[in-house]
Amino acid sequence: MASDHGQYNRGVVTRLSNFFLRTLREDPAGAEVASHRLLIRAGYIRPQAAGIFAWLPLGLRVKSKIETVIREEMAAAGAQEVHFPALMPREAYEATGRWDEYGDLLFRLQDRKGGDYLLAPTHEEAFTLLVKDLYSSYKDLPLTIFQIQDKYRDEARPRAGLLRGREFTMKDAYSFDASDEGLDASYMAQRDAYERIFQRLGLEYAIVQADAGAMGGSRSEEFLHPTPVGEDTFVRSEGGYAANVEAYTTTAPEPVGWEGVGEATVFDSPNTPTIETLVAHSNAVLAGEYTAADTLKNVVLALKHLDGTRELVVVGIPGDREVDMKRAEVAFAPAEVEPATDADFEHFDKLSDRAGRLVRGYIGPWTPEGQYLGEESATGIRYLVDPRVVDGTRWITGANIDQKHVHTVVAGRDFTADGTVEIANVREETPHPMAQAR
Secondary structure, eight states, X not given: OOBOSSSSSBTOOOOGGGSOOOOOSSOOTTOOSHHHHHXXXXXXXXXXXXXEEEEOHHHHHHHHHHHHHHHHHHHHTTOEEOOOOSEEEHHHHHHTTHHHHTGGGSEEEEOTTOOEEXXXXXXXXXXXXXXXXXXXXXXXXOEEEEEEEEEEOOOSSOBTGGGBOSEEEEEEEEEEOSSHHHHXXXXXXXXXXXXXXXXXXXXXXXEEEOOOGGGOOSOOEEEEOOOTTOSOOEEEOTTSOEEETTTOOOOOOOOOOOTTOOOOEEEEOTTOOSHHHHHXXXXXXXXXXXXXXXXXXEEEEEEEOTTSOEEEEEEEEETTOXXXXXXXXXXXXXXXXXXXXXXXXXXXXXXXXXXXXXXXXXXXXXXXXOOOTTTOOTTSSEEEEOTTOOTTXXXXXXXXXXXXXXXXXXXXXXXXXXXXXXXXXXOTTSOOHHHHHO
């Protein structure tokens, strides 16, 4: 076997009998994804620890050829290659706030003198400081530099082999421009290069709007390869709209009037802690034809902020929707977010002067005593709503009393929210923003 690309065994013939290769008959334990199983069984990679892999000769040759394609297309786009260390000092990341913002994702360590370092999860700081150090005038611009380097992130649940590891190889490129027009040109040069890379590798791809997250930036797009085992979900329509679900934005409906609409009315609703049981009960006792979309589900989330404090927040979403936790992570970043626990409810009851108002299955934005509009929610907790909950919409929701709900609760009349937030799941029949704008 011979290699005609990269630096490995250039021009040297290796007999298969001497090649460092061992295949496996059986699937390796703990490998759930087909690519993970096959890469190990075929002798491309070998696990060293959870989310950490050694590259064997066969896998390294393939990896080298992929990197060659990338280097050629980056050079064709006018980019120059550099290489930064994986071990980086704390100071640069602290200056941008990301020493704390990355939280538990960072591998932090100290040298023998007590100096703080990290294994870089990304290198924006290093690129920027290098150019600042060497360039002093806009006349030196434009400049585009890139590297292919290993990155490190302490993933809580490394899975799927190379698709989600604690150590992974990334190509990152950065342009430095003297004007917005120059930035646009550099962006398109990189975008075109990405298309050529995917095309040369023979991979299907979709270009989608994305959330920049901790990377920042005013515009963000992702090149995604559709696969059933991927970590991301995206939406696209025949009209050309495509977006990562985390970046999807709901166009709010127009507010409606409530003149002539009856008053909010509490009714008994025993044993109806779920939307399904609530809808069935409401249709029986209210003689209506209600669906889950007529109900307002109130979800309690716990936010862990960078300073270590824990905050509860209630989010009202239409009852026919579910919470997408990845969207919630983006919406509340940099805070970590999770469903509120039993301990959170108990802690609230002990400390709050509105103890007893967080009644699981019966939480709502309104109480029979009324709401202090614009001052605090019915529960005393920050209250946010889905963009579809606009003034004039009317709902069946919790009355903040055990075994009771309330119907004809009107947004804007009976309750107000502290803001809107995008955490509801995106479904196939959901109109995309471009269609809604028309």
